[in-house]
Amino acid sequence: xxxxxxxxxxxxxxxxxxxxxxxxxxxxxxxxxxxxxxxxxxxxxxxxxxxxxxxxxxxxxxxxxxxxxxxxxxxxxxxxxxxxxxxxxxxxxxxxxxxxxxxxxxxxxxxxxxxxxxxxxxxxxxxxxxxxxxxxxxxxxxxxxxxxxxxxxxxxxxxxxxxxxxxxxxxxxxxxxxxxxxxxxxxxxxxxxxxxxxxxxxxxxxxxxxxxxxxxxxxxxxxxxxxxxxxxxxxxxxxxxxxxxxxxxxxxxxxxxxxxxxxxxxxxxxxxxxxxxxxxxxxxxxxxxxxxxxxxxxxxxxxxxxxxxxxxxxxxxxxxxxxxxxxxxxxxxxxxxxxxxxxxxxxxxxxxxxxxxxxxxxxxxxxxxxxxxxxxxxxxxxxxx
Amino acid sequence: xxxxxxxxxxxxxxxxxxxxxxxxxxxxxxxxxxxxxxxxxxxxxxxxxxxxxxxxxxxxxxxxxxxxxxxxxxxxxxxxxxxxxxxxxxxxxxxxxxxxxxxxxxxxxxxxxxxxxxxxxxxxxxxxxxxxxxxxxxxxxxxxxxxxxxxxxxxxxxxxxxxxxxxxxxxxxxxxxxxxxxxxxxxxxxxxxxxxxxxxxxxxxxxxxxxxxxxxxxxxxxxxxxxxxxxxxxxxxxxxxxxxxxxxxxxxxxxxxxxxxxxxxxxxx
Ligand SMILES: Cc1cc2nc3c(=O)[nH]c(=O)nc-3n(C[C@H](O)[C@H](O)[C@H](O)COP(=O)(O)OP(=O)(O)OC[C@H]3O[C@@H](n4cnc5c(N)ncnc54)[C@H](O)[C@@H]3O)c2cc1C
Numbered sequence: 001x002x003x004x005x006x007x008x009x010x011x012x013x014x015x016x017x018x019x020x021x022x023x024x025x026x027x028x029x030x031x032x033x034x035x036x037x038x039x040x041x042x043x044x045x046x047x048x049x050x051x052x053x054x055x056x057x058x059x060x061x062x063x064x065x066x067x068x069x070x071x072x073x074x075x076x077x078x079x080x081x082x083x084x085x086x087x088x089x090x091x092x093x094x095x096x097x098x099x100x101x102x103x104x105x106x107x108x109x110x111x112x113x114x115x116x117x118x119x120x121x122x123x124x125x126x127x128x129x130x131x132x133x134x135x136x137x138x139x140x141x142x143x144x145x146x147x148x149x150x151x152x153x154x155x156x157x158x159x160x161x162x163x164x165x166x167x168x169x170x171x172x173x174x175x176x177x178x179x180x181x182x183x184x185x186x187x188x189x190x191x192x193x194x195x196x197x198x199x200x201x202x203x204x205x206x207x208x209x210x211x212x213x214x215x216x217x218x219x220x221x222x223x224x225x226x227x228x229x230x231x232x233x234x235x236x237x238x239x240x241x242x243x244x245x246x247x248x249x250x251x252x253x254x255x256x257x258x259x260x261x262x263x264x265x266x267x268x269x270x271x272x273x274x275x276x277x278x279x280x281x282x283x284x285x286x287x288x289x290x291x292x293x294x295x296x297x298x299x300x301x302x303x304x305x306x307x308x309x310x311x312x313x314x315x316x317x318x319x320x321x322x323x324x325x326x327x328x329x330x331x332x333x334x335x336x337x338x339x340x341x342x343x344x345x346x347x348x349x350x351x352x353x354x355x356x357x358x359x360x361x362x363x364x365x366x367x368x369x370x371x372x373x374x375x376x377x378x379x380x381x382x383x384x385x
Numbered sequence: 386x387x388x389x390x391x392x393x394x395x396x397x398x399x400x401x402x403x404x405x406x407x408x409x410x411x412x413x414x415x416x417x418x419x420x421x422x423x424x425x426x427x428x429x430x431x432x433x434x435x436x437x438x439x440x441x442x443x444x445x446x447x448x449x450x451x452x453x454x455x456x457x458x459x460x461x462x463x464x465x466x467x468x469x470x471x472x473x474x475x476x477x478x479x480x481x482x483x484x485x486x487x488x489x490x491x492x493x494x495x496x497x498x499x500x501x502x503x504x505x506x507x508x509x510x511x512x513x514x515x516x517x518x519x520x521x522x523x524x525x526x527x528x529x530x531x532x533x534x535x536x537x538x539x540x541x542x543x544x545x546x547x548x549x550x551x552x553x554x555x556x557x558x559x560x561x562x563x564x565x566x567x568x569x570x571x572x573x574x575x576x577x578x579x580x581x582x583x584x585x586x587x588x589x590x591x592x593x594x595x596x597x598x599x600x601x602x603x604x605x606x607x608x609x610x611x612x613x614x615x616x617x618x619x620x621x622x623x624x625x626x627x628x629x630x631x632x633x634x635x636x637x638x639x640x641x642x643x644x645x646x647x648x649x650x651x652x653x654x
Contacts, residue, residue, distance in 0.1 A: 007582075008579075011575065011578050011579070011582070012575065015572070015573065015574075015575055023572070044572065047572075047574060048572060048573070048574050048575060049574045049575035049576050050575060052575070053575070062575065
């Protein structure tokens, strides 16, 4: 389907596709097996200027938005949903600065993120605060000109590899979620270290680590927005970046579908290619329908987010739920179409099936997204009365 | 340093189809790409420029649509592009191509180094690089796999051979043709692609470069393609062990036992 991308968007998509096909596809299995971070691919992405697509021109970027970011994530994810996450999670770490940073913050951090010289990361989740993000325990106490951070963040994507972290911590426990604040913490700050590195089912090329703060002192200027705004910073950021997860899911689904379709034409059983069996044909048709529907929703949501529209939680949640459920279903079916070969590591679909799962879990599980959608629906009902 | 990189448009397939009547390559209906060997030439040109400064110009002879391919080279760091395009150039063999390119290079003027791919993927002659050097009256080295040193008026490079390499020094200006071992071509960058989109390619005709039409295109092409085939290399080597005297003796015996006759080594194609 023609989505009438602008010439620039088309160029971004083409370049990301080229990198995915020529550079990522050949190494995706290797990184999956080793579970190591793809420094060489990150360097290629940096050299390609793609890290700057969603950052303003005044900070060395291309002045695009979530749509441009999503186009890159989708294309890279076709080849590897884990490697693409190094790119996407840097965006997640950067958006609090883009949305709430002062001019000084932006001047200081965005150019390096745009050039890919530095990766960013976003730290909200803790051991006892997952879906219930309001339960975080990490504290930040103002002491003179510095905030002192204590606590541990868990499962932080790009943890240890990123240089710039946006972290949510309590500045006033009595106020609950209204007592949270958002901070920028640089790697190398004394008292800031990295704990356990996770061994995961999928997206194994992505690194997921603990961030450990032990009397970590950061300049007072590293506060984003005001004290008490931390929860809002986190929620508004996630509302904007969620279509990025949707794009990751979309790319994984497309990658799996492409493999299954190609294979169905090559595999001969009962003297015919399996693509001649209606059971396979209908599975392929259903996969294609769901992918295209997901793409429509994801692209349109990106356009909505980039338009500056204020109320985007529902749409952003919908795009993430639909695309990630699609990715899960399509990758499972891709394995099915390919039979035993699909189950083997010689073919990439078993990995895609493992990679797809995370998109239903992080940046808010699909259950939580459905809660958000339903709440918005009910809110709409009340205001109509 | 002014570097000129010569590139050719080729069909994007390794199965080249020949027109049986004219024995020339059928180019219709096949996606066109830059000859893959030339992408190493482009990369090397850009690397030299990045290292010691200067300007890179890409030069090609071809149909007007080659302009788009030349723009692509500007996305990976080439500064300027010149296309020689004229009906007079049509049907050129490697001699006429070398001539036209040499005239184009003279028109561009100031140059220190000319870089070509080792051969074109379609014709496989590997003659244009050396031919160009002869037309320009400058030295050349083929199959360059590494540039050891390059500076004003001087280049030292490694020329790949079947069983190793030679180190060759040349004064500049000179021509080199490069093999794929020399580098790994970069991907375009977004900034480069944006620049390429806006870039203007200079298109020159035979008249613009003062080319003699009798030496261009089909008219200037004496080559007759009688037959095409892939030569087979199946040299087998054997190491002779022992003291030098023993080795010499074994070798002599071996040679004598082989009873070379001249009759089967004179087959000419
Ligand atoms: C690989 C990976 C990378 C991650 N990267 C980051 C990162 O970079 N930064 C970051 O801050 N976090 C990150 N996370 C954390 C992620 O966002 C959380 O895992 C996610 O929000 C869910 O929290 P949880 O895992 O604690 O699940 P839980 O909250 O414990 O949920 C368990 C189950 O209960 C369901 N559930 C919970 N509450 C409700 C409810 N009210 N109604 C209905 N169902 C409910 C959930 O849907 C889920 O099925 C990452 C996680 C993973 C696995």
